[in-house]
Amino acid sequence: MRGLGETFFNGAVIAKYLPALLGGFRVTLALAAAVVTLGLLLGLALAIARAFRIRTLNWLIVAFVDVFRTLPQLVVMIFLYFGLPYAGLTISAFLVAVLGLGLVLAAFAEEAFWAAITSIPRGQWEAARSTGLSFAQALASVVMPQAIRVAIPLLTNRTIAITKGTALASVISVPEILDQAQSAMSLSANASPLVVGGMLYLAIFAPFVAFSRWLERRFGWII
Amino acid sequence: MQEFIANFANLESLARIYPLLLQGAQVTLLLSLVTIPLAVLGGLFLAVLYSFHLRLLNPVLIVCVDALRAFPVLVLLVLIFYGLPFVGISLPAFPAAVLAIALNNSGYYGEIFRAGIETVPRGQREAARSTGLSAWQTAFAVVLPQAVRNVLAPLAGNTLELIKTTSIATAVALPELLRSARVAQESTYNPTPLTAAAVMYFVLLWPLTRVVARLERKMIAGH
Numbered sequence: 001m002r003g004l005g006e007t008f009f010n011g012a013v014i015a016k017y018l019p020a021l022l023g024g025f026r027v028t029l030a031l032a033a034a035v036v037t038l039g040l041l042l043g044l045a046l047a048i049a050r051a052f053r054i055r056t057l058n059w060l061i062v063a064f065v066d067v068f069r070t071l072p073q074l075v076v077m078i079f080l081y082f083g084l085p086y087a088g089l090t091i092s093a094f095l096v097a098v099l100g101l102g103l104v105l106a107a108f109a110e111e112a113f114w115a116a117i118t119s120i121p122r123g124q125w126e127a128a129r130s131t132g133l134s135f136a137q138a139l140a141s142v143v144m145p146q147a148i149r150v151a152i153p154l155l156t157n158r159t160i161a162i163t164k165g166t167a168l169a170s171v172i173s174v175p176e177i178l179d180q181a182q183s184a185m186s187l188s189a190n191a192s193p194l195v196v197g198g199m200l201y202l203a204i205f206a207p208f209v210a211f212s213r214w215l216e217r218r219f220g221w222i223i
Numbered sequence: 224m225q226e227f228i229a230n231f232a233n234l235e236s237l238a239r240i241y242p243l244l245l246q247g248a249q250v251t252l253l254l255s256l257v258t259i260p261l262a263v264l265g266g267l268f269l270a271v272l273y274s275f276h277l278r279l280l281n282p283v284l285i286v287c288v289d290a291l292r293a294f295p296v297l298v299l300l301v302l303i304f305y306g307l308p309f310v311g312i313s314l315p316a317f318p319a320a321v322l323a324i325a326l327n328n329s330g331y332y333g334e335i336f337r338a339g340i341e342t343v344p345r346g347q348r349e350a351a352r353s354t355g356l357s358a359w360q361t362a363f364a365v366v367l368p369q370a371v372r373n374v375l376a377p378l379a380g381n382t383l384e385l386i387k388t389t390s391i392a393t394a395v396a397l398p399e400l401l402r403s404a405r406v407a408q409e410s411t412y413n414p415t416p417l418t419a420a421a422v423m424y425f426v427l428l429w430p431l432t433r434v435v436a437r438l439e440r441k442m443i444a445g446h
Contacts, residue, residue, distance in 0.1 A: 007309045070425050070432045072387035075401055079421055082405070083414040086230040111436070115443050154443075160292075161384070167295035171394055178298055182305070191306040198298055205293035213289070216338070 010192040017184035017193045024180030025200050031097055031166045031176055032204070036159060038102030043109020044148075050110070051117055051139055061110065068107035073165045076100040081172045097169035105162045109155060116150035117143060153219040156212040164205060177201060233415040240407035240416045247403030248423055254320060254389045254399060259382060261325040266332025271362045273333075274340045288337075291330025297391045299323040304395045316397040320389070328385050335377045339370035376438035383431045387424075400424065 050061050068076065077100035084091060091099075120143050128138035170179035181197030273284050300323035303314060314322065343366050351365040352358070371378070393402040404420035 004310060008306075066429065066432060067425065069436075070428045071421060072390040072401070072424060074390045074393065075421055075424055078393075078401065078405065079414075079417050082408060083231065083417050086414045087227065111439075115440060119443055164293075164295040167297045168391065170297070178295070178301065182301060185305060191302075191309045194298075194302055194306050198294065198302060201295055201298055202290065202293050205295075206289060209289045209293045 006190075008191050008195050010188075010190050013184075013188045013190045013192045014196055017180075017188065018196070020180045020184055021177065021193060021196055021200060024175060024177040024197070025204075027094075027174065028166050028176040028200075028204065031094065031101075031169060031174065032163045034098045035101040035105060035163055035166065038098060039105025039162065040109050040155070040159070042102065042106035043111075044113055046106065046110040047113030047117060048139065048144070050114055051143075052135075065107045065110050068104050069111070071104075073101055073104050073162065074168050074171060076104060077168060077172060093169070093172045093174045096172060097166065097174050101162055101165050101168075104165075105159065108158045108162070109151075112151045112154040112158070113147065115154065116147035119150055120146050153215050156208075156215055160205060160208045160212060163208075164201075167201070230413050231415060231418050233411075233413050236407075236411040236413055236415045237419055240411060240419070243403045243407050244400065244416065244419055244423060247398060247400035247420070248427070250397065250399040250403075251386075251389050251401075254317065254324075254392060254397070255386045258321050258324045258328070258389070259385060261321065262328035262385060263332055265325060265329030266334075266336050267367075269329060269333030270336030270340055271359070271367070273337050274362060274366065275358060284333075288330045288333045291327055292334065294327070296323055296327040296388055297394060299327055300391060300395060316392065316395045319395060320392040320397055324385065324388055324391075328381065328388075331381050331384075332378070335374050335381060336367075336370065338377075339374035340366055342373045343369045376435065376442045379431070379438055380435045383428065383435055386428060386431075390424075 046061050046064070050058055077097060080100050081093065081096045084096070124142055124146070125138060128142040129135070133142070166176055167178045169176050170182065173179060177197045177200050181193045184193035185191060269284055269288060273281055300320060303323050304316065304319040307314065347365055347369065348361055351361040356364065389399060390401040392399050393405065396402065398406070400420050400423060404416040407416035408414055
């Protein structure tokens with residue numbers, strides 16, 4: 001039992017590598033914030049653009065959504081990281097991770113926002129237009145406020161799942177929690193940094209999982 | 224443009240690495256086929272236990288499911304593959320990946336089945352029990368068949384996500400599709416294998432994406 005404690009909860013090892021792990025914690029938070037912002041805003045923008053029903057544009061949006069809903073996040077990330085330099089573009093690993101995860105989240109967010117927009121009854125549109133609002137005004141001040149409320153419970157689980165994907169960025173050496181924990185583990189030949197890293201992830205994501213459970217209960221959605 | 228095609232869609236290197244990618248796709252398929260049933264069974268077990276409403280057990284189950292859902296699957300995989308050897312348990316890459324992905328997805332499937340079971344009216348359970356069926360018989364013969372029908376969309380969606388998740392086995396050097404593409408890319412010095420792998424993932428998974436999208440739309444319309 002003493003051996004287990006020393007392997008997984010070794011105080012000296014943890015004390016030594018805690019600063020690096022906390023640095024990783026900050027990178028994970030920054031990465032997660034950037035991914036959620038890019039993903040949700042781009043998804044919302046695409047859904048709004050789709051509401052104008054311009055044929056070629058809609059076709060492009062649907063193609064974008066299908067591609068990024070279908071490809072695994074890690075495949076997108078690795079493709080961007082190792083592929084872009086061949087196209088003459090070199091961007092930082094952090095930006096690649098934001099872009100990779102953000103585009104995947106945007107695809108799911110567009111689907112959710114679009115499903116929400118189409119779930120708003122026609123009468124709402126017609127009533128708004130008949131009071132003299134333009135199409136854009138009706139969309140912005142009548143349809144979207146209701147649609148966003150419908151979309152939130154559809155989006156929470158997916159947003160959490162994709163944000164957890166920030167751990168994938170360790171594969172392209174972004175110095176986030178898992179990356180720091182893995183190098184600390186190989187330097188110290190001890191598993192404690194990984195256990196602490198796991199706890200840091202729980203500290204970030206457990207509150208969101210509990211929040212999504214509460215939302216689901218409140219809105220009665222299962223997705 | 225010419226250069227772009229020579230880099231990203233180079234037929235010569237495609238012909239050379241094609242067998243490697245096919246082998247990778249086979250490993251991806253095998254990993255999915257082994258993991259899906261295990262994760263579904265794990266989830267069913269958790270959800271059926273929950274449906275018995277045992278006062279002391281249910282809070283424990285909720286904590287387990289939420290911890291599994293809050294923990295990034297790649298961190299779990301790294302913990303199993305690189306952490307367990309410290310206590311003398313060394314799993315090869317394939318079983319380690321199966322274990323990590325199945326555990327993680329048991330949480331997701333468990334939550335989906337639990338939500339589905341809650342949509343079945345209490346009277347169904349009471350009627351079944353009063354005809355003399357045991358609690359487990361009631362769960363499997365009466366409640367679950369109805370519950371599954373109500374959560375078909377999230378079940379299909381999660382299965383798609385599970386298959387996509389198998390790409391994380393790259394991180395423990397399992398030669399699945401993504402890993403094979405990386406190996407091929409490093410030996411050909413051009414990103415064509417990555418393009419080919421992305422196309423293969425898309426071709427394999429896109430039909431499932433369409434099915435999931437249709438099921439989700441039906442569910443939202445039904446609300």
